[in-house]
Amino acid sequence: MTTPLKKILLVEDNPKDLELTLVALERCQLANEVITARDGVEALDWLLCRGAHAQRPAEDPAVVLLDLKMPRMDGLEVLERIKGDPATRHIPVVMLTASREESDLVRSYDLGVNAFVVKPVDFKAFFQAIRDLGMFWAILNEPHPGRLHSGPMKVTEA
Template sequence: MAELKPILLVEDNPNDLELTLTALERSMLANEVITTRDGVEALDWLLSRGPHANRDPGDPAVVLLDLKLPKVDGLQVLERIKSDADLRHIPVVMLTASKEERDLVRSYELGVNAFVVKPVDFKEFFKAIQDVGMFWAILNEPHPPRSRSTPMKVTKG
């Protein structure tokens, strides 16, 4: 059986963080949930640097990324993930209260895998988080692992 990858949750709002963690827990997912509170901490975790330099190796099953974050915003984190050859295969779900079309368009331009607007209604929010967690952590077939030290071979045909 494949090892369960963690879910990386990047959320600065304490209420949204608590609700999201509760919803994921009630989904009965066995995946560990790693939480970071801003874009810098999320990138430090993903890149195994700074306070996360000695973390267990491996990528998350999915990054649940808030759009409006302190220090480095969600779009900047997304851009960094999708521009890095070692990280771009990681699914990123933008989880935001923003309904602005420019945020949606920019997220997809940068390579987001899904854009979920946080419902205002408590029950809807819970259901949305549970569905997102189940899909990306259980149902989605992830990119096959590859060594970060081994470059991908490109063949011309």
């Protein structure tokens, strides 16, 4: 019996960064479904099964790849809500951002982020970083024995 694959939640408002990240994850040949959210509000709606996602099965992602600077609700606010809620605090969150500000790094770790990755500018380095993140969080990491998911490989929007 195989273990069902958990989804990856990618929260990114920049269309170019979103596309590059999806291409990099696809080239890794991960079988995990990637759910995309364009801002923090969409991400929390998906995670908490509310709004447009109220009817979706309650299943935690393998990892949340979270941008920092977004409209409506930024990554730090999303992180604070995820890690502050007993139902979601065990979900791994990786801050994936262009920010090199020390205050963002410190605040992210203070709020409980599992990793902080600065997006490389060079495409090859960016691809390698995304591949490594995908491989670690979706395959190598032993997840919390929370809600599981099995599903086809596809990309959907939150």
